[in-house]
Amino acid sequence: MTQQYADGKFGEYGGQYVPEALMPAIEELTDAYERYVLENEDGFMDEFRSRLRDFGGRPTPTQHAERLSERYGREVYLKREDLLHGGAHKLNNALGQVLLAKYMGKERIVAETGAGQHGTATAMAAAHLDMPCEIYMGERDINRQRPNVFRMRLNGSAVNPVTTGRGTLKEAISETMRDWATNVEDTHYVIGSVVGPHPFPSMVRDFQAVISEEAREQLREKTGGLPDSVLACAGGGSNTMGAFANFVDDESVGLYAVEAGGSTLEVDEEAGVAPNSASLSTGDEGVLHGARTKLLQDSDGQIMESHSVSAGLDYAGVGPELARLVDDDRVNAVNVDDDGALEAFHRLSQLEGIIPALETAHAFGYLEEHYEDLGETVLVNVSGRGDKDLETVIEETEKRDIEAAPSMAAFSGGI
Amino acid sequence: MGDEGSEMSGESGSDPVRNPDLEAAFADGPAFVPYLAAGDPDYESSLEYVEALERGGADVIELGLPFSEPIAEGPTIQSAVVRSLEGGMTPERFFEFVEDLDVDVPLVCMTYYNLIYQYGSEQGPRPFVERAAEVGLSGFVVPDLPAEEADPLREACDEFGLDLVFIVAPTTRGDRLERIMSQVSGYVYVQARLGVTGAQEDVSGQTEESLDRLADYDVPKAVGFGIKTGEHAERIVAGGADGIIVGSALVDIVAEGAKAGEPAETVAGRLEEKARELKQGALRGYEQRVPQAERT
Numbered sequence: 001m002t003q004q005y006a007d008g009k010f011g012e013y014g015g016q017y018v019p020e021a022l023m024p025a026i027e028e029l030t031d032a033y034e035r036y037v038l039e040n041e042d043g044f045m046d047e048f049r050s051r052l053r054d055f056g057g058r059p060t061p062t063q064h065a066e067r068l069s070e071r072y073g074r075e076v077y078l079k080r081e082d083l084l085h086g087g088a089h090k091l092n093n094a095l096g097q098v099l100l101a102k103y104m105g106k107e108r109i110v111a112e113t114g115a116g117q118h119g120t121a122t123a124m125a126a127a128h129l130d131m132p133c134e135i136y137m138g139e140r141d142i143n144r145q146r147p148n149v150f151r152m153r154l155n156g157s158a159v160n161p162v163t164t165g166r167g168t169l170k171e172a173i174s175e176t177m178r179d180w181a182t183n184v185e186d187t188h189y190v191i192g193s194v195v196g197p198h199p200f201p202s203m204v205r206d207f208q209a210v211i212s213e214e215a216r217e218q219l220r221e222k223t224g225g226l227p228d229s230v231l232a233c234a235g236g237g238s239n240t241m242g243a244f245a246n247f248v249d250d251e252s253v254g255l256y257a258v259e260a261g262g263s264t265l266e267v268d269e270e271a272g273v274a275p276n277s278a279s280l281s282t283g284d285e286g287v288l289h290g291a292r293t294k295l296l297q298d299s300d301g302q303i304m305e306s307h308s309v310s311a312g313l314d315y316a317g318v319g320p321e322l323a324r325l326v327d328d329d330r331v332n333a334v335n336v337d338d339d340g341a342l343e344a345f346h347r348l349s350q351l352e353g354i355i356p357a358l359e360t361a362h363a364f365g366y367l368e369e370h371y372e373d374l375g376e377t378v379l380v381n382v383s384g385r386g387d388k389d390l391e392t393v394i395e396e397t398e399k400r401d402i403e404a405a406p407s408m409a410a411f412s413g414g415i
Numbered sequence: 416m417g418d419e420g421s422e423m424s425g426e427s428g429s430d431p432v433r434n435p436d437l438e439a440a441f442a443d444g445p446a447f448v449p450y451l452a453a454g455d456p457d458y459e460s461s462l463e464y465v466e467a468l469e470r471g472g473a474d475v476i477e478l479g480l481p482f483s484e485p486i487a488e489g490p491t492i493q494s495a496v497v498r499s500l501e502g503g504m505t506p507e508r509f510f511e512f513v514e515d516l517d518v519d520v521p522l523v524c525m526t527y528y529n530l531i532y533q534y535g536s537e538q539g540p541r542p543f544v545e546r547a548a549e550v551g552l553s554g555f556v557v558p559d560l561p562a563e564e565a566d567p568l569r570e571a572c573d574e575f576g577l578d579l580v581f582i583v584a585p586t587t588r589g590d591r592l593e594r595i596m597s598q599v600s601g602y603v604y605v606q607a608r609l610g611v612t613g614a615q616e617d618v619s620g621q622t623e624e625s626l627d628r629l630a631d632y633d634v635p636k637a638v639g640f641g642i643k644t645g646e647h648a649e650r651i652v653a654g655g656a657d658g659i660i661v662g663s664a665l666v667d668i669v670a671e672g673a674k675a676g677e678p679a680e681t682v683a684g685r686l687e688e689k690a691r692e693l694k695q696g697a698l699r700g701y702e703q704r705v706p707q708a709e710r711t
Binding site: 016017018019020021023024025027164165170174177178181182183184185272284285286287288289290295299302303 | 585
C-alpha cells in the first residue's frame with residue numbers, strides 16, 4: 001500500500017512546491033528516505049523499531065472498550081497511542097525523523113509545533129539521540145500551552161516564538177521553513193504531520209503506519225477478523241494516515257477521518273476566517289507549504305485562519321494522500337463540532353477511565369453520533385491523552401451544559 | 416550583458432519564448448531591478464512609490480502580489496505583505512494597480528503559486544497569465560515554484576509571451592541547474608545567500624561562486640537577497656552580475672514612512688534617492704568590469 005505513490009504525487013495532490021534553495025535538501029532527503037526507510041539500508045528500520053520499543057514503549061495495546069461497546073451495542077476497540085511515550089502518537093514520527101537525520105549526518109534539528117505535542121515529541125527524540133534542537137511555536141500557542149513549552153525546554157530544546165500573522169501553527173511552519181532555507185546544509189526539518197513537500201507525506205505516513213500494522217494484527221488475534229470501520233481524528237492527518245495505512249487495501253473496512261467542525265462550517269470570507277478546520281470536508285484544491293492539497297482558502301487563494309477547540313487540529317491544510325483518498329471515496333471525510341468533541345471528552349473519561357486529547361475526542365464524538373452506520377466492530381485510534389487540554393476543557397465546559405461532565409464549581413479558579 | 420564569447424548552453428529544440436522587454440532592459444549596462452509590494456501600505460501611495468523607483472533609475476520593477484503565507488520572505492517583506500493585504504490588495508486589485516501605474520519600464524509580478532493557480536474561472540495558471548498579459552506585465556517570479564512543478568505556468572507564459580524568471584540558489588548545482596536554465600527566460604534571479612529575503616550589512620561570498628557556475632549561460636544574471644547600499648551594488652556588478660535586485664532595503668523606507676505617518680511625497684522622494692544610489696553603484700561596478708573605452 002505504501003509504494004504506489006513513490007513519486008510523491010497522489011493524483012493531482014502532493015508535489016514539491018518549495019523555494020529553490022530547499023530543493024537540493026529535498027532531493028537529499030528523498031534519497032535518504034528511499035534508502036533507509038524503504039530499503040532498510042544500514043539496518044535503519046531495525047534500529048528505529050528497536051528504539052520505538054525500548055524508548056517509546058511499543059507496541060501499544062488494542063483494548064476492548066467494554067462500556068462503550070455496551071452503550072453502542074457493537075464491539076468497540078481502542079488503539080492506545082495515548083500510552084506511547086510522551087502521551088501521543090507523535091513520537092513515532094519524531095523519533096523516525098531525528099534518527100534519519102543522524103543517519104544523514106545532519107547536525108541540527110528544527111521543528112514547528114502547534115499545540116506543542118509534536119514539539120515535545122521532537123524534543124524528547126532529540127535529547128534521546130543527542131541532537132541540538134530548536135522548535136518554532138506561534139506566540140499565541142506558547143501562551144495557550146505553557147506546560148508543553150516547559151517540557152521542550154526540560155529536554156534541552158530551544159523554543160523560538162513566532163510573532164508573525166496570528167501566531168499559530170501555520171505561521172510556525174512558515175518560519176521553520178525559513179530557518180531550514182537558511183541552514184539547509186547541516187539542518188533537518190522534522191515536519192510534524194503528513195504534510196509538506198514530498199517525501200514528507202509518504203515518509204511520515206510510513207513512520208506512523210506502525211499504528212495500523214499493530215492494530216490489524218492485534219485485532220485479528222482478539223476477534224479473528226478485521227474491523228468494519230476505523231475512526232481517527234484528522235488535522236494535518238498523521239495519526240489518521242497511521243491508523244488507516246494498513247487497512248486501505250481492505251475494501252470491507254470503512255475509514256473515517258473525523259475533522260474539527262469547530263463552531264460552524266460556515267466561512268467568513270470577509271474576515272479570512274474559517275471557524276473550523278475541516279479542510280478535507282470543505283476545502284478546495286490549492287498549494288500551501290510545499291504541497292498541492294485541500295485547503296481552507298478564500299476565492300483569491302489567500303489561506304484562511306482555521307479554528308478549533310483543539311489546537312492540534314487547527315490547521316488550514318491536510319495531507320495530500322488523505323485528500324486523494326477522500327476524492328477516491330476510500331476515506332470518508334466527516335466532522336464533529338466543538339460541542340460534540342467536548343461531550344465525547346467527558347464521556348470517554350467517565351465511561352472508560354481514559355482522558356483523551358481533545359483532538360482524539362472528535363473521533364469519539366463521531367462514534368456517538370453515527371455508531372449505527374459503523375458496523376459490528378469499530379476501531380478508534382486514541383491518538384493522545386488529554387492532560388495537556390485540562391485548562392481548555394475547564395474553560396470550555398463552564399460555557400456549556402454537558403451531562404457527562406463533573407460539577408465545574410469545584411474547579412473555579414483553575415487547576 | 417554577459418561575458419564576451421559566452422555561448423548558449425542547453426540548446427534544446429524548445430527554448431522558452433522570450434519577452435523582448437526584459438531582454439532589452441538588460442541590453443546596455445547593468446539593470447537595476449527594485450522590488451516593492453504593490454499596495455504597501457495603501458494603493459495610492461504605492462503607485463507613487465513605484466513611479467519614484469523609475470525616476471530613480473529602475474530598469475525593471477518587480478511588483479509583489481502579497482500572499483498570506485510568504486515562506487521565502489524575511490521579516491521586512493512579511494510586514495509589507497501584511498500592510499498590503501490589510502490595505503485591501505487582491506489579485507484583481509493588483510491588475511488594476513498595474514494598469515494605473517504610469518511607468519515605462521517592464522514590470523515583473525512576484526507572487527506565490529496558489530494565487531496564480533486559483534485566479535479566474537478555471538483552476539490552473541492560464542487565466543492569471545492571460546490577465547497579466549492584458550495589463551502589460553512582462554513576466555513572473557514565483558518563489559515556491561521550482562522547475563519540477565513549473566510546466567503548466569511555463570506553457571501559459573509561452574502562450575502569452577511572458578517571461579518566467581527562476582531563482583538559482585547557492586545550493587543549485589549540476590542537473591538541477593541545467594533544468595532551471597532550460598526553462599528560464601527574461602533573467603535568472605541569482606540568490607546571493609542562503610536564507611530568506613532581507614537587507615544585510617555585507618555582500619556574501621556565495622554570490623561569486625553562483626555567478627561562476629552561471630557564466631556559460633546566455634541569460635542575464637540578476638543578483639538579489641541582501642543588497643542594501645550603492646557599495647554592495649557596485650561590488651556585485653563588478654563581480655560579474657548583469658543586474659541587481661533590491662527589495663528589503665526599499666521596503667524598509669516604506670515601512671518607516673508608514674510608521675511615522677509621513678506624506679507619500681516625502682517617502683517617494685526618499686525611495687527615489689535610494690534607487691539612484693543603488694543604480695549609481697551598479698553603474699560604477701559596471702565601469703570597473705567593462706570600462707567605457709572597451710565597449711563596442
